[in-house]
Amino acid sequence: xxxxxxxxxxxxxxxxxxxxxxxxxxxxxxxxxxxxxxxxxxxxxxxxxxxxxxxxxxxxxxxxxxxxxxxxxxxxxxxxxxxxxxxxxxxxxxxxxxxxxxxxxxxxxxxxxxxxxxxxxxxxxxxxxxxxxxxxxxxxxxxxxxxxxxxxxxxxxxxxxxxxxxxxxxxxxxxxxxxxxxxxxxxxxxxxxxxxxxxxxxxxxxxxxxxxxxxxxxxxxxxxxxxxxxxxxxxxxxxxxxxxxxxxxxxxxxxxxxxxxxxxxxxxxxxxxxxxxxxxxxxxxxxxxxxxxxxxxxxxxxxxxxxxxxxxxxxxxxxxxxxxxxxxxxxxxxxxxxxxxxxxxxxxxxxxxxxxxxxxxxxxxxxxxxxxxxxxxxxxxxxxxxxxxxxxxxxxxxxxxxxxx
Amino acid sequence: xxxxxxxxxxxxxxxxxxxxxxxxxxxxxxxxxxxxxxxxxxxxxxxxxxxxxxxxxxxxxxxxxxxxxxxxxxxxxxxxxxxxxxxxxxxxxxxxxxxxxxxxxxxxxxxxxxxxxxxxxxxxxxxxxxxxxxxxxxxxxxxxxxxxxxxxxxxxxxxxxxxxxxxxxxxxxxxxxxxxxxxxxxxxxxxxxxxxxxxxxxxxxxxxxxxxxxxxxxxxxxx
Numbered sequence: 001x002x003x004x005x006x007x008x009x010x011x012x013x014x015x016x017x018x019x020x021x022x023x024x025x026x027x028x029x030x031x032x033x034x035x036x037x038x039x040x041x042x043x044x045x046x047x048x049x050x051x052x053x054x055x056x057x058x059x060x061x062x063x064x065x066x067x068x069x070x071x072x073x074x075x076x077x078x079x080x081x082x083x084x085x086x087x088x089x090x091x092x093x094x095x096x097x098x099x100x101x102x103x104x105x106x107x108x109x110x111x112x113x114x115x116x117x118x119x120x121x122x123x124x125x126x127x128x129x130x131x132x133x134x135x136x137x138x139x140x141x142x143x144x145x146x147x148x149x150x151x152x153x154x155x156x157x158x159x160x161x162x163x164x165x166x167x168x169x170x171x172x173x174x175x176x177x178x179x180x181x182x183x184x185x186x187x188x189x190x191x192x193x194x195x196x197x198x199x200x201x202x203x204x205x206x207x208x209x210x211x212x213x214x215x216x217x218x219x220x221x222x223x224x225x226x227x228x229x230x231x232x233x234x235x236x237x238x239x240x241x242x243x244x245x246x247x248x249x250x251x252x253x254x255x256x257x258x259x260x261x262x263x264x265x266x267x268x269x270x271x272x273x274x275x276x277x278x279x280x281x282x283x284x285x286x287x288x289x290x291x292x293x294x295x296x297x298x299x300x301x302x303x304x305x306x307x308x309x310x311x312x313x314x315x316x317x318x319x320x321x322x323x324x325x326x327x328x329x330x331x332x333x334x335x336x337x338x339x340x341x342x343x344x345x346x347x348x349x350x351x352x353x354x355x356x357x358x359x360x361x362x363x364x365x366x367x368x369x370x371x372x373x374x375x376x377x378x379x380x381x382x383x384x385x386x387x388x389x390x391x392x393x394x395x396x397x398x399x400x401x402x403x404x405x
Numbered sequence: 406x407x408x409x410x411x412x413x414x415x416x417x418x419x420x421x422x423x424x425x426x427x428x429x430x431x432x433x434x435x436x437x438x439x440x441x442x443x444x445x446x447x448x449x450x451x452x453x454x455x456x457x458x459x460x461x462x463x464x465x466x467x468x469x470x471x472x473x474x475x476x477x478x479x480x481x482x483x484x485x486x487x488x489x490x491x492x493x494x495x496x497x498x499x500x501x502x503x504x505x506x507x508x509x510x511x512x513x514x515x516x517x518x519x520x521x522x523x524x525x526x527x528x529x530x531x532x533x534x535x536x537x538x539x540x541x542x543x544x545x546x547x548x549x550x551x552x553x554x555x556x557x558x559x560x561x562x563x564x565x566x567x568x569x570x571x572x573x574x575x576x577x578x579x580x581x582x583x584x585x586x587x588x589x590x591x592x593x594x595x596x597x598x599x600x601x602x603x604x605x606x607x608x609x610x611x612x613x614x615x616x617x618x619x620x621x622x623x624x625x626x627x628x
Contacts, residue, residue: 003517014505304503309462311564312490312518314483 007321011304021293023329029286030333033378036279037371039194040272046193052123059237061227064251078247079220083212085243093120093228094207103164105155109201112354117207131158131179136206145178151200153180168219184358193268201354287382291389298393322387330379341368409473410436417454417466428454439602443615446624452608460493460574461485490518494570496578499557502549509545512563539563555586562590566597575607
């Protein structure tokens with residue numbers, strides 16, 4: 001340890017090119033690997049989550065980009081007619097969220113409200129950490145069963161009631177906590193799979209027909225934007241499109257299972273491939289720069305190494321010192337990235353941002369730890385290449401008295 | 406007298422970009438403990454290659470080398486490093502110092518690689534004795550670049566003898582020194598021989614210095 005400390009502090013760190021150059025290159029390699037790995041992992045998680053829409057007979061509604069929305073022209077009767085038609089002719093999964101309310105809680109976070117019908121609930125397969133399954137045959141003037149996120153469970157355990165003024169129905173409601181979602185339960189965006197919102201500070205409402213009948217037009221319209229139609233056909237979809245066009249004056253696209261599949265594989269898999277290949281190429285470039293940096297460093301430090309070898313340092317010890325030094329740099333860089341990421345995640349808590357507040361060990365969630373593991377693996381690979389190149393260079397110019405002349 | 410070096414080099418070659426150059430050919434050397442030997446010869450005659458082999462830095466040759474009664478082929482790299490630390494001292498030109506270390510750190514460098522028992526004794530006892538004898542106490546905290554050529558040469562000398570080696574390999578130790586400093590270094594070297602029966606092997610171009618040794622070996626075309 002004393003030899004390691006001596007060589008690092010008195011020789012390596014005295015040469016700025018090795019001290020700073022390799023730290024910066026490694027930090028760059030680590031950051032790129034970490035960001036790419038997290039992006040790929042997050043996209044993969046999103047892909048796994050939304051896999052259920054990749055089924056025969058499933059269509060997802062999507063407002064046609066060329067269709068112009070004029071909310072003033074849309075009447076409540078119009079959306080209600082569309083829902084009446086949906087209820088009579090389709091099996092559909094309804095989900096909408098993003099309604100922010102203030103509900104007292106231990107972390108003083110703003111609360112996000114999400115609304116889903118039974119089909120969506122079954123399709124998504126929400127996992128609970130406490131409580132029992134949500135039921136949908138409740139009455140609005142009595143206690144409404146809800147699911148809550150883990151962050152709210154300290155203030156509102158299973159069975160507790162929450163009194164609130166709810167904007168969608170425009171009346172005071174009494175909610176009863178039926179179940180608590182698993183920690184860091186999330187919902188991915190259908191069209192940006194690596195983007196997700198966390199349910200830790202959410203309340204999920206069960207939506208039934210009575211609820212939709214009495215709800216404001218906002219939620220009806222928002223729900224329609226991403227509605228998922230199940231066990232249906234092209235012909236039925238065509239007639240629904242006409243109903244929407246007639247009543248709301250809007251054109252909707254309904255993407256089939258095949259189109260969804262093509263979309264996922266062509267767009268997202270392609271994006272993932274590009275991220276992967278770009279990262280790989282950047283890592284190769286950075287590794288080459290690191291090797292070059294290391295070889296220049298060896299040239300600059302050859303005299304110092306020679307003197308140390310003359311007075312008792314062995315090649316095997318030198319090799320261990322190189323690996324130890326690289327390991328130390330890698331550890332410092334991984335620690336820096338961990339702190340930076342934890343600080344970013346902690347920022348969501350400071351900003352009271354309910355959609356992104358997540359729990360994790362030392363502030364890092366599972367995906368972060370996995371990405372860090374990949375960073376460590378890439379560091380090991382880069383470390384072996386760089387250190388072995390340095391040793392090769394030292395042995396290629398054999399340590400001898402001639403080096404000192 | 407005990408024979409401590411028994412070296413027989415059949416061939417030592419050096420591979421350049423264009424050809425294989427033979428440096429040493431059928432060279433044989435036996436050295437007794439306490440002997441003072443000078444090696445002289447033209448540039449490229451193989452003097453430094455010979456020191457590299459004797460100093461256990463180079464094993465890439467055909468031949469046999471028995472040191473302190475043990476064939477060096479039997480030693481692994483860690484043992485070779487240990488012998489370089491404890492039994493062989495290198496006295497080189499004044500440029501052989503690490504510029505980022507102070508003179509004191511340069512001189513104490515061999516202690517870093519010594520085993521702890523020997524280290525504790527040597528750090529306390531030998532360091533003071535050596536720096537007093539060599540008169541370099543005033544420059545201990547200086548960096549090499551702040552010292553004169555003579556001061557640096559004495560620092561290199563101090564590092565070479567600090568572990569009380571049985572053999573000192575001196576490679577042109579006085580090459581760039583003035584007469585006064587040259588004399589000082591040679592006197593210190595010979596004092597080691599007189600006081601501790603240290604074997605001295607000096608590579609030099611200076612025939613006057615060479616002739617003050619017990620034996621002078623003329624190396625010509627690696628023989």
